[in-house]
Amino acid sequence: MAGNYLDMFSLEGKTALITGANTGLGQGICLAYAQAGANVIGVARRSCQETAEKIAAVSGSFTEILADLSDLSVISRIVAEANAVCGRVDILVNNAGLIKRCDAVDVTVEEWDSVIDVNQRMVFFLCQAFAKGWIQDKKGGRIINIASMLSFQGGIRVPSYTASKSAVMGLTKALANEWSQHNINVNAIAPGYMATNNTANLRSDEQRGDEILSRIPAGRWGTPEDIAGAAIFLASEASSYVNGFTLAVDGGWLAR
Numbered sequence: 001m002a003g004n005y006l007d008m009f010s011l012e013g014k015t016a017l018i019t020g021a022n023t024g025l026g027q028g029i030c031l032a033y034a035q036a037g038a039n040v041i042g043v044a045r046r047s048c049q050e051t052a053e054k055i056a057a058v059s060g061s062f063t064e065i066l067a068d069l070s071d072l073s074v075i076s077r078i079v080a081e082a083n084a085v086c087g088r089v090d091i092l093v094n095n096a097g098l099i100k101r102c103d104a105v106d107v108t109v110e111e112w113d114s115v116i117d118v119n120q121r122m123v124f125f126l127c128q129a130f131a132k133g134w135i136q137d138k139k140g141g142r143i144i145n146i147a148s149m150l151s152f153q154g155g156i157r158v159p160s161y162t163a164s165k166s167a168v169m170g171l172t173k174a175l176a177n178e179w180s181q182h183n184i185n186v187n188a189i190a191p192g193y194m195a196t197n198n199t200a201n202l203r204s205d206e207q208r209g210d211e212i213l214s215r216i217p218a219g220r221w222g223t224p225e226d227i228a229g230a231a232i233f234l235a236s237e238a239s240s241y242v243n244g245f246t247l248a249v250d251g252g253w254l255a256r
């Protein structure tokens with residue numbers, strides 16, 4: 001590699017599509033990618049105005065695609081609109097996700113499906129849609145799936161979420177086995193306990209919130225900025241020989 005090793009981390013000239021771009025970790029990844037030089041396309045159910053403003057403030061490029069990711073029929077439109085904007089998507093980040101807290105004995109089919117549809121089915125079929133194009137044009141690509149501590153652990157009162165995030169880690173390995181030969185790197189990030197909407201209920205429950213905080217070796221909840229480095233690394237040339245791995249960014253949670 002010629003030049004500075006830091007050049008390997010640049011996303012200059014790349015286009016990245018991030019789902020769940022309007023808030024939380026998705027918004028943090030959008031901002032990180034824009035600062036690393038990528039054209040950013042955010043997919044979300046609701047307006048990404050706040051994300052757009054943050055990216056404009058660092059003179060980055062951002063386009064929004066509105067879509068409800070509980071319905072697989074939106075995929076062809078997402079791919080078409082993204083390609084119309086930029087010609088080609090190079091990096092896909094499957095970040096959108098939801099969590100439902102409920103005792104296992106009370107989970108309904110509707111609740112179960114609502115979590116699995118977005119966190120698992122959509123993730124697989126979005127990966128498939130972009131990988132098909134990347135295999136055809138032989139230019140490769142990057143997929144980063146957002147997993148969870150509950151890809152490794154059971155969790156408490158979130159069985160559908162645990163099932164979906166365990167699937168995300170499994171799929172990340174399965175797809176890497178098939179697609180690494182096509183220069184498609186499939187990896188995942190498993191965030192620890194991060195202060196976003198996803199954990200608002202948990203943090204507002206004083207007892208559970210304190211229990212969790214006291215178990216985090218770093219001694220604090222994570223933030224969207226905390227996963228920026230891992231997200232850039234896995235999207236960049238710096239991780240060319242990293243395949244099928246789920247990288248925990250968890251303040252040491254899994255080390256305990």
Ligand code: NAD
Pocket residue numbers: 019020021022023024025026043044045046067068069070095096097098099118146147148149190191192193194195196197198199
């Ligand atoms: P968040 O609730 O702020 O963000 C979730 C995002 O997913 C939002 O943009 C939301 O609009 C989007 N989304 C949900 N359902 C959707 C649908 N049907 N269509 C389109 N978009 C939809 O929480 P977050 O923490 O930023 O979560 C981002 C990802 O990180 C999720 O996959 C979550 O499971 C995962 N995660 C979060 C934590 C944490 O501690 N916050 C830990 C591990 C993993």
